[in-house]
Amino acid sequence: MLKMVDVYSDSPRSYATQAGTNITMVKATQGTGYVNPKCDTDYQAAKKKDKLLGIYHYCSGGNAKAEAQYFYKNTKNYIGEAVPAVDWESYQNSSWGNKNYVRTFVDEFHKLSSVWPLIYVQESAINQVANCAKDCGLWVAKYPSMDWKSWKIPNMTVRTSPWPTYTIWQFTGDNMDRNVVNTTKDGWKKLAKGSSKPAAKKKSTWVKKSGEFILGEALKIHKSPHIESDAIAKLPKGSVVKYDATLQGPLRLWLRQPRSKGTYGYIVAKDKYGKPLGKFK
Structure with a gap:
């Protein structure tokens, strides 16, 4: 298991280089009109500390393809080095409950980048993104409480079906977003690289x-x-x-x-x- 912290513009800048962590996941974009002004600052600081890297997009629920294109446009220089992820939450999301939204997003992003993004979602809403299980890794959020302010892993069950297990489990979200990652450093790098070439196009008949x-x-x-x-x-x-x-x-x-x-x-x-x-x- 690796330790990962995820950060956004209002996070203390020190979180990106947190001692004892292996991976820094940085918020890059939201919707089709927001780029995190601290994204590259945190990304480069983490990189200098030899952290493995990730970047994520927060869905606003507009046009799914347009959001995927916006994410790719603003992060394409990180592709191949950082693992991409899509954040699916109810807050500020006009399409919450739409079970096809994230499927459309990841298909479009993969078409552009040849990389399948991880999918962040709370455990209780996994059914909204279940149709992505065959292609994308799961980044699941489930907390023992909102007062678990340590890196001690909670002893609790995390439901992941239809995924056999999670790629990432976010187990705190109060003073710091703490995560454990169910792969090796080499495994993380493989997720970042994705496939060597775009998926084969279906033949038209x-x-x-x-x-x-x-x-x-x-x-x-x-x-x-x-x-x-x-x-x-x-x-x-x-x-x-x-x-x-x-x-x-x-x-x-x-x-x-x-x-x-x-x-x-x-x-x-x-x-x-x-x-x-x-x-x-």
Whole structure:
């Protein structure tokens, strides 16, 4: 077991270099508009003391993807060295109770960084983040009391299901956030590095499905299902396109239009933002 302290802007600066601790976890961002002004100060001070490092984002509950992007944008220079984490709490969180929010956040962050963040959550709310158990480590909060002001590990049960155990247990949160970490120094460094390359993209395949699509705006019929491919024609708003298959690509939903002599045309039904460009009949 390693000892870890987590710090934020109002923490005494001495906490980041606390004697006897192995890891310093620093709050980096919150929502999409706050960067901890003391983040790099604490991070660099801890690094000079040869501490292992972590950085975390506090969820405000806005757009999950946007928050993940904000966290990555402001911490990308730490990626590979510090273990990232996402802090899921009820305070100042407009999406508290949403069981898909953190799943969306960690997927987006992993796509950007190739690293799965740890998930901080109180023991009683683990069910809100349970769908992340196969990918992310658990940083669970459970205190014996609010007057446990020491590094003595409490003798108590900490429920972690569906995780088999915790990666981090935060057992005090009053005068100092004290944590025990269930790995070795080398294990922590591996968590920081993540995978060597981004996860493989799922292959897009055509699904046979017939129907009609009414254009909500003027659109091009393309020679292939790529937005930069040549246009066969441009159809006006209100045109009806008969299709025989659909393809959900990495960005856009495509429809396949049968044409003469066994050829096909292709049209975008939803743009890269998921906006429908017409109506299905």
